[in-house]
Amino acid sequence: xxxxIVFAHPEPKSFNGAMFQTAIATLKAAGHxxxxxxxxxxxxxxxxxxxxxxxxxxxxxxxxxMEELYATEMGSFAPEIETExxxxxxxxxxxxxxxxxxxxxPAILKGWVDRVFAMGRAYDREHIYETGRFRxxxxxxxxTVGGSKExxxxxxxxxDISAILRPIQxxxxxxxxxxxxxxxxxxxxxxxxxxVRQSILDDFSQRxxxxxxxxxxxxxxx
Amino acid sequence: xxxxIVFAHPEPKSFNGAMFQTAIATLKAAGHxxxxxxxxxxxxxxxxxxxxxxxxxxxxxxxxxMEELYATEMGSFAPEIETExxxxxxxxxxxxxxxxxxxxxPAILKGWVDRVFAMGRAYDREHIYETGRFRxxxxxxxxTVGGSKExxxxxxxxxDISAILRPIQxxxxxxxxxxxxxxxxxxxxxxxxxxVRQSILDDFSQRxxxxxxxxxxxxxxx
Numbered sequence: 001x002x003x004x005i006v007f008a009h010p011e012p013k014s015f016n017g018a019m020f021q022t023a024i025a026t027l028k029a030a031g032h033x034x035x036x037x038x039x040x041x042x043x044x045x046x047x048x049x050x051x052x053x054x055x056x057x058x059x060x061x062x063x064x065x066m067e068e069l070y071a072t073e074m075g076s077f078a079p080e081i082e083t084e085x086x087x088x089x090x091x092x093x094x095x096x097x098x099x100x101x102x103x104x105x106p107a108i109l110k111g112w113v114d115r116v117f118a119m120g121r122a123y124d125r126e127h128i129y130e131t132g133r134f135r136x137x138x139x140x141x142x143x144t145v146g147g148s149k150e151x152x153x154x155x156x157x158x159x160d161i162s163a164i165l166r167p168i169q170x171x172x173x174x175x176x177x178x179x180x181x182x183x184x185x186x187x188x189x190x191x192x193x194x195x196v197r198q199s200i201l202d203d204f205s206q207r208x209x210x211x212x213x214x215x216x217x218x219x220x221x222x
Numbered sequence: 223x224x225x226x227i228v229f230a231h232p233e234p235k236s237f238n239g240a241m242f243q244t245a246i247a248t249l250k251a252a253g254h255x256x257x258x259x260x261x262x263x264x265x266x267x268x269x270x271x272x273x274x275x276x277x278x279x280x281x282x283x284x285x286x287x288m289e290e291l292y293a294t295e296m297g298s299f300a301p302e303i304e305t306e307x308x309x310x311x312x313x314x315x316x317x318x319x320x321x322x323x324x325x326x327x328p329a330i331l332k333g334w335v336d337r338v339f340a341m342g343r344a345y346d347r348e349h350i351y352e353t354g355r356f357r358x359x360x361x362x363x364x365x366t367v368g369g370s371k372e373x374x375x376x377x378x379x380x381x382d383i384s385a386i387l388r389p390i391q392x393x394x395x396x397x398x399x400x401x402x403x404x405x406x407x408x409x410x411x412x413x414x415x416x417x418v419r420q421s422i423l424d425d426f427s428q429r430x431x432x433x434x435x436x437x438x439x440x441x442x443x444x
Contacts, residue, residue, distance in 0.1 A: 010271035011284040046268050046329040049232035062233040103393025104326055107268040107336050111329030129379075157351075164389050170381060171325025 001212055003027050004091035005036040008098040008109035012041070015189040016144055018201055020097045023142070026205045035087050039108045044080070046111020052081050052118070065119040072120030084116040093138045093211065094178065100145045103164050113172050123176050132177020138216065139178040141165060142204070144186045152187070161185060162220060169219045179216035223434055225249050226313035227258040230320040230331035234263070237411040238366055240423055242319045245364070248427045257309050261330045266302070268333020274303050274340070287341040294342030306338045315360045315433065316400065322367045325386050335394050345398050354399020360438065361400040363387060364426070366408045374409070383407060384442060391441045401438035 009016035055076035151157035169180045231238035277298035373379035391402045
C-alpha cells in the first residue's frame with residue numbers, strides 16, 4: 001500500500017516526532033511504500049494566495065478558486081504545491097501526525113490543506129463527498145492533545161473530541177472523498193512516564209501493522 | 223468601546239474586504255476606537271516555532287508552552303507577536319472577518335492564534351474559560367461561506383454551521399475568556415447580485431451600530 005504521512009510539529013524530538021518516526025518505520029517494515037511531508041522541516045509556507053500559482057487568470061482581482069481551476073487546466077501550480085498534490089494523488093492511505101492546537105490542526109497543516117486541496121484538482125462542484133476525487137483512499141488523524149481524556153468527553157471540559165475533529169474529518173477529508181479511519185489520539189503524553197510513552201508507541205505501531213484491514217468510521221453530524 | 227478587527231482574506235476587493243471596510247467605517251462613525259490587523263496586508267507569518275521569541279529557555283528541545291511562559295516572564299516575545307498581543311489586551315470587542323475555508327479559518331488566521339494566544343500571556347492552567355484572561359471582552363465571528371444556508375443546517379450537506387464554528391468559538395474564544403456574540407454569516411455572496419450584496423453590507427452595518435447592547439450566545443456542547 002502507498003502511504004503518505006503529513007507531519008506538523010516544530011520539534012523533531014517531541015512525542016509527535018516519535019510517533020511520526022514510528023509510523024514510517026512500522027509501515028516500511030510491513031512492506032508498504034511510504035512518502036512523507038515533514039512540514040516544518042520543509043519550511044512549508046501555509047499562506048494561500050497568488051503564490052500558489054505560476055499562472056495568472058485575472059491579475060486585477062484574485063479569486064482563488066478561479067485561479068485554481070485555471071492552474072488545473074494549465075498545469076501551472078507552484079512547484080511546491082504540485083509536489084504535494086502528486087503525493088496526495090499517489091497515496092492509498094494518508095496519515096496526519098500533529099498536536100491539537102486550539103481545537104484544530106497547527107496553521108502549517110491548515111495551510112497545506114488551503115493550498116494543496118485546490119478546486120479543479122482536488123474537488124469541484126461534481127466531485128465532493130461520495131463523488132469525491134479521492135474516493136477509495138483512506139485517511140487517519142494521529143494526534144496528541146494537552147488535556148486528559150475526561151476533558152474531551154461529551155459533557156467534559158472541552159467537549160466531545162469527535163465533535164472537535166469533525167470539521168477536519170468531515171470538512172477536509174470526507175469532503176474530498178477520503179474514507180476516515182478511527183483517529184489515534186494520545187492524551188497528555190507530556191504527563192506520562194517514559195515507560196508509558198514507549199507503551200503508547202508500541203500500541204500505535206501494533207495498530208499500524210493491521211491498518212490495511214480497518215473499516216472506515218462514521219463521522220457524526222452533530 | 224475599543225474594537226479590534228482581524229481580517230484574513232488575500233483580496234482587498236473581495237466581499238470579505240468590503241465587510242472589513244464596512245466594519246471599520248461603521249464602528250468609527252459610532253464613536254468607537256478601532257484597531258485592526260489586516261493579516262495578508264501585514265504579510266503575517268502563521269508558522270509557530272522559535273520565531274515567536276527573542277529569548278530561548280531551552281536551546282536543545284523546543285517546547286512551545288515552556289518558551290511562552292519564559293517569554294511572558296522576560297517580556298521577550300518577537301516584536302510582531304508582542305504588537306498583536308497588545309491589541310488583543312487593549313480591545314473590548316474583537317471581530318474576526320474571514321472566509322470559511324475547509325470548515326475553519328484560513329491558515330494565516332489560525333497561525334495568528336497559534337502564535338499570539340501564548341501560554342502565560344493569554345491563558346494558563348488557572349485562567350481558562352470562566353476564569354480566562356480575556357473575561358469581560360466580547361468576540362464575534364464575521365464570515366462568508368461558499369455554500370447555501372441549506373447546506374449548513376443540521377442534517378444538511380455539510381452539517382450545522384454552529385457545530386462547524388464550535389472549535390473556534392469554544393476552543394479559541396471562550397477558552398481564553400471571551401464572551402461570544404452571535405456570528406454574522408453570509409452565505410454564498412459570490413452568487414448574489416450587487417444589489418443584494420449591498421443590502422447585506424447595510425444589514426451588517428446596522429448590526430454593528432447596536433453591537434454594544436448585544437448579549438453573548440451559548441456555544442453548545444454537541
